[in-house]
Amino acid sequence: MSGTAAQEAILRGVMDQWKTAVDAHEPEKAAALFTEDAVFQGLHPYSVGRPGVAAYYESQPIGLTAEYRVLETRSLADDVLLGYLDVDFGFTDRPALHVTLGVVLKRVADRWYVSHYQVTKLD
Numbered sequence: 001m002s003g004t005a006a007q008e009a010i011l012r013g014v015m016d017q018w019k020t021a022v023d024a025h026e027p028e029k030a031a032a033l034f035t036e037d038a039v040f041q042g043l044h045p046y047s048v049g050r051p052g053v054a055a056y057y058e059s060q061p062i063g064l065t066a067e068y069r070v071l072e073t074r075s076l077a078d079d080v081l082l083g084y085l086d087v088d089f090g091f092t093d094r095p096a097l098h099v100t101l102g103v104v105l106k107r108v109a110d111r112w113y114v115s116h117y118q119v120t121k122l123d
Contacts, residue, residue, distance in 0.1 A: 014105055026057075028054050038053060068086065084101070086101075
């Protein structure tokens, strides 16, 4: 893996909160991890901003879980970090869905937020 331990710690700090919100079906908590103008691309048409993120996660089935593995991190600027992850979304009624996820994190004041989220299904 490329990147530094510090970069991975930042990424995991945000993505662990995201996983907790997804697993608990708390769309507003998930959306709060994104910037106000975040570009969000799940497996549905993209949206911009927290309301679209919240609506996306609200539409997900109860029992959905997310397990991720960090593949790469890169610092793009002092307050901007790229993360690339493997994610398995688990369901209660069907096999897990394996995707790759690219995120761009941005530091605003003293917190890191997701400013870009892009899921790709490679199968």
